[in-house]
Every structure is written in C-alpha cells, then in structure tokens.
Amino acid sequence: MTDYNKGKIKSVAGPLVIAKGMRGCEMYEVVRVGNEGLMGETIKLIEDLAYIQVYEDTTGLKPGEDVIRTGAPLSVELGPGIITNFYDGIQRPLLAIKEKSGDFIGRGIDVPSLDPEKKWDFRPIAKEGDELQGGDFLGEVDESKVIAHKIMVPPGKKGKVAEIKSGAFTVNEVIAVLDDNGDKVELTMKQKWPVRIGRPFKEKLDPKEPLLTGQRIYDTFFPIAKGGTAAIPGGFGTGKTVSQHQLAKWADSQVVVYVGCGERGNEMTEVLMTFPQLDDPNTGEKLMERSTLIANTSNMPVAAREASIYTGVTIAEYYRDMGYDVALMADSSSRWAEALREISGRLEEMPGEEGFPAYLGTKLADFYERAGRVLTAGSEKRMGSVSIIGAVSPPGGDFSEPVSQNTLRVVSSFWALDTNLADRRHFPAINWLTSYSLYLDFVRNWYDENIDKEFMVIRGDMMAILEKESELQEIVQLVGQDALPEADRALLEVARMIREDYLQQHAYHEVDSYCPKEKQFLMLKVIVKFYTEVKKAIELGISANRITGVKIKDEIARMKYEPNQQFSKRYEELIKSIESEFESLRNQ
Amino acid sequence: MKDKDLKSREYRSVTQVAGPLMIVEGVEGVAYGEVVHIRTPGGEERMGQVLESQENLAIVQVFEGTRGLDTDETRVRFSGDIMRISLSKEILGRSFDGLGRPIDGGPELIPEASLSITGAAINPTARAYPDEFIQTGISTIDGMNTLVRGQKLPIFSGSGLPHNDLAAQIARQATVLGSNEPFSVIFAAMGITHEEANFFMNSFESSGALERIVSFINLADDPAIERIITPRMALTTAEFLAFTYDTHVLVILTDMTNYCEALREISSAREEVPGRRGYPGYMYTDLSTIYERAGRIAGRKGSITQMPILSMPDDDITHPVPDLTGYITEGQFVLSRELHRKGVYPPVDVLPSLSRLMNEGIGEGKTRADHLGVSDQCYSNYAEGRDVRSLVAVVGEEALSERDRLNLKFADAFERQFVTQGPDENRTIEQTLNLGWELLSEIPEGELKRIDAKYIDQHYKKASPAKTGE
Numbered sequence A: 001m002t003d004y005n006k007g008k009i010k011s012v013a014g015p016l017v018i019a020k021g022m023r024g025c026e027m028y029e030v031v032r033v034g035n036e037g038l039m040g041e042t043i044k045l046i047e048d049l050a051y052i053q054v055y056e057d058t059t060g061l062k063p064g065e066d067v068i069r070t071g072a073p074l075s076v077e078l079g080p081g082i083i084t085n086f087y088d089g090i091q092r093p094l095l096a097i098k099e100k101s102g103d104f105i106g107r108g109i110d111v112p113s114l115d116p117e118k119k120w121d122f123r124p125i126a127k128e129g130d131e132l133q134g135g136d137f138l139g140e141v142d143e144s145k146v147i148a149h150k151i152m153v154p155p156g157k158k159g160k161v162a163e164i165k166s167g168a169f170t171v172n173e174v175i176a177v178l179d180d181n182g183d184k185v186e187l188t189m190k191q192k193w194p195v196r197i198g199r200p201f202k203e204k205l206d207p208k209e210p211l212l213t214g215q216r217i218y219d220t221f222f223p224i225a226k227g228g229t230a231a232i233p234g235g236f237g238t239g240k241t242v243s244q245h246q247l248a249k250w251a252d253s254q255v256v257v258y259v260g261c262g263e264r265g266n267e268m269t270e271v272l273m274t275f276p277q278l279d280d281p282n283t284g285e286k287l288m289e290r291s292t293l294i295a296n297t298s299n300m301p302v303a304a305r306e307a308s309i310y311t312g313v314t315i316a317e318y319y320r321d322m323g324y325d326v327a328l329m330a331d332s333s334s335r336w337a338e339a340l341r342e343i344s345g346r347l348e349e350m351p352g353e354e355g356f357p358a359y360l361g362t363k364l365a366d367f368y369e370r371a372g373r374v375l376t377a378g379s380e381k382r383m384g385s386v387s388i389i390g391a392v393s394p395p396g397g398d399f400s401e402p403v404s405q406n407t408l409r410v411v412s413s414f415w416a417l418d419t420n421l422a423d424r425r426h427f428p429a430i431n432w433l434t435s436y437s438l439y440l441d442f443v444r445n446w447y448d449e450n451i452d453k454e455f456m457v458i459r460g461d462m463m464a465i466l467e468k469e470s471e472l473q474e475i476v477q478l479v480g481q482d483a484l485p486e487a488d489r490a491l492l493e494v495a496r497m498i499r500e501d502y503l504q505q506h507a508y509h510e511v512d513s514y515c516p517k518e519k520q521f522l523m524l525k526v527i528v529k530f531y532t533e534v535k536k537a538i539e540l541g542i543s544a545n546r547i548t549g550v551k552i553k554d555e556i557a558r559m560k561y562e563p564n565q566q567f568s569k570r571y572e573e574l575i576k577s578i579e580s581e582f583e584s585l586r587n588q
Numbered sequence B: 001m002k003d004k005d006l007k008s009r010e011y012r013s014v015t016q017v018a019g020p021l022m023i024v025e026g027v028e029g030v031a032y033g034e035v036v037h038i039r040t041p042g043g044e045e046r047m048g049q050v051l052e053s054q055e056n057l058a059i060v061q062v063f064e065g066t067r068g069l070d071t072d073e074t075r076v077r078f079s080g081d082i083m084r085i086s087l088s089k090e091i092l093g094r095s096f097d098g099l100g101r102p103i104d105g106g107p108e109l110i111p112e113a114s115l116s117i118t119g120a121a122i123n124p125t126a127r128a129y130p131d132e133f134i135q136t137g138i139s140t141i142d143g144m145n146t147l148v149r150g151q152k153l154p155i156f157s158g159s160g161l162p163h164n165d166l167a168a169q170i171a172r173q174a175t176v177l178g179s180n181e182p183f184s185v186i187f188a189a190m191g192i193t194h195e196e197a198n199f200f201m202n203s204f205e206s207s208g209a210l211e212r213i214v215s216f217i218n219l220a221d222d223p224a225i226e227r228i229i230t231p232r233m234a235l236t237t238a239e240f241l242a243f244t245y246d247t248h249v250l251v252i253l254t255d256m257t258n259y260c261e262a263l264r265e266i267s268s269a270r271e272e273v274p275g276r277r278g279y280p281g282y283m284y285t286d287l288s289t290i291y292e293r294a295g296r297i298a299g300r301k302g303s304i305t306q307m308p309i310l311s312m313p314d315d316d317i318t319h320p321v322p323d324l325t326g327y328i329t330e331g332q333f334v335l336s337r338e339l340h341r342k343g344v345y346p347p348v349d350v351l352p353s354l355s356r357l358m359n360e361g362i363g364e365g366k367t368r369a370d371h372l373g374v375s376d377q378c379y380s381n382y383a384e385g386r387d388v389r390s391l392v393a394v395v396g397e398e399a400l401s402e403r404d405r406l407n408l409k410f411a412d413a414f415e416r417q418f419v420t421q422g423p424d425e426n427r428t429i430e431q432t433l434n435l436g437w438e439l440l441s442e443i444p445e446g447e448l449k450r451i452d453a454k455y456i457d458q459h460y461k462k463a464s465p466a467k468t469g470e
C-alpha cells in the first residue's frame, strides 16, 4: 500500500527540495524534510512531485531521505505569550532555540511558539448560556503590564457557552466549552491561523485618526493614519532602520509587531536591549510590554525570511481582532521580495523585471491589503486597526526598481529617504519635496479637533516656504545669493530654520527623540512668529543681513532640546524674546 | 565495511564539464554540500563541492578549475562529509592557501576541532551589542566614523587608491583603550597580487606581530572558484579563536569584488537568472553569510571585527558589490580619488562614510563627552563647505556670504589638517577631538548648533594646538 503521508527526496539545490511520491499533498502544506525533520512548505505541485521551500539550511540532505506530510498549512499559534516574545520567521521563540542549541542557531529544532508550561490567569467575560460566534470574547488574561489579552472564539466556531472556567491555565487546557447544536466545541486560550490568509473581519472602514509617531516630519508633514500603509525607501545608510525603530518606539499604537526581515543581527539585538529599558510615553510602562519581535536576519534561512512578514501580519491581525490599534514595521520588504525571487528562480519560473517573478506586484499588494481599520469579527461593535510601515531597500538607491515601484502603487504614505541628506547628516533624511501622504484629508479633522485648527494651516504655509526655497536655490546656484531680493533672502533663512530646527530630529537625543504633538504645534508657532516678524522688518526696509544676524535664531535652534513637559513655558519666553529683539532691530 | 563504502562512492562517470562545473551521473546518496575529491587523468588531486544533488546525478563546483578534467578517466570520490577546516590554537602565525592547505612549509595542524566552514547564524538573542571603542589612531575614523569591537566595517576603494596602506595602518595601530588584550589578525586574500600580499605580510612583520596573524592566501593567479571558500575558512578560524580561546580577532577580507566575481562565474555556468550586472539574485544573502559572522556573543570574551576591502568598479558606489555590502555591513569607509589626487592621505571621504555603531562606542567614559557633538558639527560644516566649493566654481568667491566663506575655509582646513595624517602617525582620541575643536573654533560660536552649550564652554577656542603622536 502506498503511504500518502510520506514521500522521498528527489533532489536538493539550496533551499529548494523536490520530493516524489507526494500525490495528495496540498499547496502550502508544511512538511518535514530529511532525517533531521527540517521544516518546509510546498510551493508547487506537479503530479506526484512536490517542490518544497525549506526553512532551514539544507546542507547534508540526500536524495532518498524521507519527506513527511503534516497535513496543515504554515500557521502561527495565537494566544497569550506573544507580547514581549522574540521569534524567528516561522514563530519559533529564539530564546527557546538558544536553550536547545546554544549561541548559534542549529537545525531541526522543534520548539512550541507558545510556552506550554506557563499558566495564565484567565478571567471569564462570557457567561454560561451566552450565544457566541467567532471573534466574541470568552475572557481575558493580563499578558503584559499593558496588554489585556482577549481570549476570543476562533473564526468559524460558534455555539452556546456550556461551560466556562476561571483561574490559572496553560494555553493548551480547555477553558470553555461551546454547545454548537449539540456538538461540543472545546476551546483553549490558543488558536491557530494559516499565515498566508488574512483573518476575517466584518467591514473595512475609512482611516480617520493619525498614527502619531512623535516624529515631526511624519506627524506634521506626511502623516500615516491608524490602519494605513507607508513605505520608507532609501539606499543603505539613509535611515530606514533608525526610522523604523523610532516608529516602533514612539508610535501611539497599543501593540507593535516588529519584523526584522533579512537585515542585521545587531539591529535586532539593539531592539532587544533598548525596548525593555525605554518608557512608553503613552502608558508609562516599558516599550517591550506592548511589543513582539520577529527576527529573521539576513544570514538566517531565506525561505523563513519569505514567511516572516506573513507571520508578523497574522499576529498583528489577531491583536486587531481584540480591538487594538496595531502597528507593524517590516524592515525590509525588499529582502522579502529577494527571498521570493530566489525561490522563484530555483523553480525556474519565467522571470519578470530584474529577475523578480511576475507576481511580485500582486503579492506585495496582498500583503499591504492586510492593513486597515476594521469593524472586527464578533457580535459586538468593535474597531481595531493594523498599520503597516515597510522599509524598501532599492539597489543603488534607485527608486525605479520593481520593489519600490510596486510598493508605491499600493501604499498611501511615501517617505522618501535621500542619500544627499543622509550624507550631510540631515536626519531623518526624508526628502520633504518628494514625499507625500494621501491621508492628509482623512485626518485633517482630527488635527483640528485634537490639536488646533491652525495646525494644518501652518503646515501648508511651511510646505510652501520649503517649495519656494527649492526654486530660489536653483537661482542661487546660478548667480549667488547676493542677487536675490531682500525678501527672498529672508525667506531662505526661514526655510533653513524649518529644515534644521524643525525637520531635523535626532533619534539618539534623550529629549528630541520623541516630540509630542503639543510641542510640535508650539514649535511651529515659534517659527511662524519669527517669519511674521521677519516679513514686518523687511517691509520696513531693514536689510536681510541684519535680520539674519538676530541672536534669537540660536535659541530657536535649541528649542527642540527643551524638555517636553515644560515646553509651553519656554514657548512663551521664546515668543517674547522674538518680539523684543525685532523691536529693538526696528528701533535701531 | 568502511573501505567498501569509500570505494563504492568513487565514480568515473563524469558526463559533463562546463566552466567551473562538472556533472557526475550514476551516483547515489550524495549530500547537498558534500565535499568531492577529484583525480584528473593527469593524476592531479582537486577538490569540489556538490551544488545540486539529484537521485542519480550531482552537479559539482570544482574549486581549482576544470582544466584537464575529462568525461572518461576523471575519478570522483564523494567524501561523505561537508566542507570543514581543522583547527587548533597552533594556527596562529601560520599561512594557508585559499582552501586551507599550509603554504608556509610548516606541518599540518594537529586538530582540536574540525568545524564546518559554513558556520551557523548567531542567535540574535545571544549577541552582545558592540560598544567598545577601538582607537585606530586615524582621526577621520576615530573622530568621525568610530570603529568598535565586533563591528563589520568595510573599506570601499578603487584601483590605485591606498586601501591597503589604510587597512595595514589600522591593523598595526588598533588598540582598545585600557585593555592590553592583543588582537589576532586573520588575513584572507582573494585574487590580490603578489605585491599586495607581500605588502601586508611585511607590514605585519614590521610591527612584530607575525605570530598573531593567520593568513589564507588566494592570489590573482590562483584558481578563481577557490575564492568562494577562502573567506569562510578565515571566518571559521576567527570564530574558533574568538569564541573558544577568548581572542579579539580582526579579520581583513580583500578583495570582496573578486569573491563576488567568482560567485557570478558559478551562477552564470549554472545558467541562473542573473540579477543586476550579471551577479546572482542571491548575492545579498550569500554575502550576509560572510559579513554577519562578525560580532560579539554575550558571556564570551572574544570578538570578531571585520574589515572587508572591496574595489568599486569605475568608482561606482551603486555597483552591486559595494551596494549589497553596504546594505549588510555596519557602515563603510569610502575612499575618494579626488582627495587622493590632492595628496590627502588617508583619502577618506567622510560624507558617504558611516559607522552605524559609533553611538554606542563613544562619549563619556569611552572617548569623551563632547565626541558626538564634535563629529556632528564637523560633518555639517564640512558638508556645507563642500557645497560652497562647487558653488564658487560657478558664481565666484565674491558672491559668497560670510557664512559660506567660513565653511569653505573650514572644508579646506578639515581636509588638510584633520583628515590628512602620516601612514605611521598614531593620534590619540584626545588629539583628534582637540584638532576638531581647533578647526571649529574658527566658526562663530552661535553657529555651532549641533554641540551642547556646555561643551562649547569647555572647548571652544581652548584647544591646544594638536600635537601628533610620536
């Protein structure tokens, strides 16, 4: 009799293994490959041949070794214990891997994603007799100091609560039993979900609120909405990773999923080192208390890298379903695309542009489509969101390549990093002329109501100054600054102030690293005040040279380093100093 | 039994030889990555490795070239093992060829360990973040783009530029302040000339450090495909010394462009879909398995610092080799032909240069509290000065504002005094920072926006004229 659950390796080349005798195996089914049981996933089927991408190094595999089917697609385990954890691309906890294989990652290591021993204190929310459906809350668990983890009825399950427990349980113990028309449905605190399929929700809603990041360039100029998508493309060293780290630290989402996809090991270590130390300005607790990390560094297996962003987004959707605003950072989506290309190349698929498979665009769109603000599943009316921010690493820093272009097509905020700015240490090196946000109109109301009606108006004025500056710069390049009218020379000074004193924001400065919206607004008003006084002085015929020599400029330059809490006091002082210095200028 | 096994794994069934590849048919149980021993009809022994294993067929890359192989008498023996290197503490002071065979006339090592050269990824939870300042004695490095222990920081260069002098100077002068643990240097040469290799050896010798050096040498006229193996031999040795013997190791890999060309040669022989400029699409991943082997591990004393050197074809930093390298390494030193022409040594262009790990390695208790400010400020004024320099060419000096004039002067002085130093000049970090202050003191105080006011009070116009190291 043929054993349909088992095949044999036919060939091995890099991460791709072809197995025979696999008839009946499903697409995207997880299989165990070779004597060490390396984990893999089928990505193409021809008759009885299965093409398998293997999530671990395949060195030493031989034709003839067994390939065993598991009957299940690549899935993540969802339940308490994800927050503060640190996973590889296929949701294996890296600390557990270290316990088994030491400082270097070994092969064939099988560790559960959620700690099977740990007991969680389960508090029921549902009561016996309640009629529940997928997405409804059974109860909750304090997963971390800030995350109340809602235990939900998994999608597709339903019934009347026949039994619900209370107390300390592991993720594998039954905590509730539903009666689905006579069928007993036993539920634990853990559910599984295939990573390549988005979790269900009721309805997608328009974005409304900004995802505030404490970074002036985004919040003021190019906001992303909660549930929105953004891309940060840039050549190496332009600041993609620092930007992503800054967003993961300071964005006002309740949960952060950080995916290090094919990037450096030390950058992950840095996150591990700093997040448990830093305070979250929104909760006062440590940042780690709301974060989970997925690290599949560049030298870890390339197929697991391909899977890592799906692992990340599935986890993000799960917390969204509880009603949280979740932000997912993927650094870098280009490495994911390259993994896709490598596998596609091994499958000998017809290559598209630059060797990427023709379906690159579709896959990217599918991924970003999993972002959104939604009405979640469940009978209660509940909103949650997943925002996705992807770094893009274009070869040679040239945005015309396929990953950048396909990403541009699907994201709504575009934060273009610029090598020129980075070379002169203007950080964040986001080019204010080429970047954009399509969320401006969606979130304008929110700014009016929650900061000030003036905010967006000032933003527009500032942008206009910066645009004018770039026109003037072209003239200066030809004839020198002296040839400009006084008013234009003064404007250049204000533009410089916006660039250096407002847009530049030092990620490693203890104060400047995070700039709350109130401070952003006051800083803007200081610059507006300065500009108003400058214009007045010009009208009175005071020369641009004298104007640009004012001392107050130096103080304005330091306002970003003023402690955030006391800033409104400092603001009053600055406004007074500006008035008095210009007054004496006029009286001279 | 064992003998029979060995014998049965010897074949004479080579059916195809093309480029660096060979196809052997009728084989059985060949492992992916298995090492292959080849005997040519002429009786020469060569080494290869399985790139693809099918049921009855293996595709083998031959490291020492396929010249002289045939499809008749060539014998192929599958070793049953993956590629390894035998290591012991006695390796210090020894020289090997690109495949790890002694070339110094010394005996084979008595191995303490035989390690797979592929290495395994360090678990990110096991890493210790690099934060120990390495003083190289070179101002543009120590002051502007600081190197730390466990960092991977390449030199991007071009033909004819003095990258070797710079690398050798770093290897000679590098110290960690307040520590007298010695560095070992592992030198991996891929396709460089005899002169270049000799230059390094003489430099190591003159610093009396030969017994701390291990070298793996593949020269320009050595087999190209060997270069795939050379850096991995070197890095496995580095890991052994660093993590078994608590040694701080500096690994110099030169020239990575030659390594990448070997990779391209194999890829095109396999008729793979080429990526940019014919380099394989997986080159990023491949390079990462080399560069990511730098680092520190929590709870272990040793460290691996990597300094790859690569030449940028046409001085083009967007070429795939520097580009993909820069995406993996923790910064880069970029050498500039223009500075070199002007007689600036070392001709490091600080603007595109970067050390990503600098922040953790500098400041109070490590270098000096004002370090970050000085570096940021010098960057800013130098960048502006460079802009002005190109502007002057168009509009003339008269059209410049006072601020522009000062920045222009700063840029010139920065290149002449700060960047420029002798190939044997070893400056302390104090000297470097004071030199920075000396130049910054020419800029009006109020313009120094990047430096905390308290450091301006301490150092502005107070720097004693920098004395250079004896």
Ligand SMILES: Nc1ncnc2c1ncn2[C@@H]1O[C@H](COP(=O)(O)OP(=O)(O)O)[C@@H](O)[C@H]1O
Pocket (backbone or CB within 6 Å): A234, A235, A236, A237, A238, A239, A240, A241, A242, A243, A427, A428, A429, A505, A506, A507, A508, B354, B355, B356, B357
């Ligand atoms: N906001 C910032 N503040 C200060 N330094 C920054 C900032 N953004 C980037 N940098 C500097 O630029 C370097 C490179 O940034 P990184 O994010 O690692 O680049 P990328 O990921 O694009 O290669 C960092 O090591 C840091 O020195």
Ligand SMILES: [Mg+2]
Pocket (backbone or CB within 6 Å): A240, A241, A242, A263
């Ligand atoms: Mg990065």
